[in-house]
Amino acid sequence: xxxxxIGFGNMVAVDRIVALAxxxxxxxxxxxxxxxxxxxxxxxxxxxxxxxxIITDSEHVILSAIQSETIVxxxxxxxxxxxxxxxx
Numbered sequence: 813x814x815x816x817x818i819g820f821g822n823m824v825a826v827d828r829i830v831a832l833a834x835x836x837x838x839x840x841x842x843x844x845x846x847x848x849x850x851x852x853x854x855x856x857x858x859x860x861x862x863x864x865x866i867i868t869d870s871e872h873v874i875l876s877a878i879q880s881e882t883i884v885x886x887x888x889x890x891x892x893x894x895x896x897x898x899x900x
Contacts, residue, residue, distance in 0.1 A: 816886045819878040822856040824866060826890055831867040832880045840865055847873040 815823040860877035
């Protein structure tokens with residue numbers, strides 16, 4: 813299982829990420845509000861402004877202070893460093 817840093821030493825499993833979004837749109841704000849009401853929000857922004865929203869396959873919503881583009885770059889870097897295993 814691979815993990816990526818989503819800010820302030822917090823990690824998330826790459827395989828569990830379904831979507832990355834900006835917190836500025838109304839549908840995402842509504843999603844965050846509903847997730848807060850049901851206790852599915854994980855806020856790892858450490859009091860800073862939320863710059864990206866990570867949605868997982870377990871329907872948890874993770875709020876991060878790291879920009880979505882930075883997280884995508886980290887995901888791509890994690891994919892590039894993965895050794896390829898060939899079937900024999």
